[in-house]
Amino acid sequence: MAYWLFKSEPGSFSIEDLRHRPGMTEHWDGVRNYQARNYLRDAVKPGDLVLFYHSNIPEPAVVGIAEVVRGGYPDYTAFNPGSEHFDPKSSPVSPIWYMVDVRYVAAMPRPVPLEQIKGNPLLAAMPLVKRSRLSIQPVTPEEWRTILAMGGMTDL
DNA sequence: GCCAACGTTGGC
DNA sequence: GCCAACGTTGGC
Numbered sequence: 813m814a815y816w817l818f819k820s821e822p823g824s825f826s827i828e829d830l831r832h833r834p835g836m837t838e839h840w841d842g843v844r845n846y847q848a849r850n851y852l853r854d855a856v857k858p859g860d861l862v863l864f865y866h867s868n869i870p871e872p873a874v875v876g877i878a879e880v881v882r883g884g885y886p887d888y889t890a891f892n893p894g895s896e897h898f899d900p901k902s903s904p905v906s907p908i909w910y911m912v913d914v915r916y917v918a919a920m921p922r923p924v925p926l927e928q929i930k931g932n933p934l935l936a937a938m939p940l941v942k943r944s945r946l947s948i949q950p951v952t953p954e955e956w957r958t959i960l961a962m963g964g965m966t967d968l
Numbered sequence: 969g970c971c972a973a974c975g976t977t978g979g980c
Numbered sequence: 981g982c983c984a985a986c987g988t989t990g991g992c
Binding site: 845846847943944945 | 972973974975976
Binding site: 969970971972973974975976977978979980 | 981982983984985986987988989990991992
């Protein structure tokens with residue numbers, strides 16, 4: 813079982829969107845970066861837990877927890893010319909892009925803002941802190957525990 | 969809205 | 981295969 817951090821712009825998909833569809837799984841699609849793709853295709857597995865991060869807003873923050881319910885499979889939005897994520901180079905026979913499915917687990921009692929994450933020496937090695945734009949990134953068990961504690965979640 | 973970081977594209 | 985140009989991400 814592994815831990816991850818997934819970024820999303822809340823304007824397109826937020827923890828609230830996930831929370832308001834109880835029991836439903838959501839496709840985490842549209843990832844169009846090779847390093848992130850490799851994680852989705854090869855490493856993200858059912859049962860893994862995810863820090864849900866809101867990016868590109870005045871106070872970016874970790875806002876909740878999701879669980880992976882299906883590991884990497886071809887991102888079919890790449891096959892659809894009508895999709896904003898369409899990629900003519902990807903096809904069902906040789907897909908380039910991958911997606912996973914997640915379900916809602918919890919919202920943080922207190923969102924953990926990027927500013928606090930940057931201020932915690934235990935979290936200094938996170939790609940997030942090192943100004944990486946990577947939208948799917950691994951999280952160590954220690955980082956996971958630290959961020960959950962900062963967010964007031966003691967029971968996960 | 970700006971712009972730094974950095975990934976991708978394409979000419980050579 | 982290099983690298984300049986270009987596009988995107990995402991913090992501020």
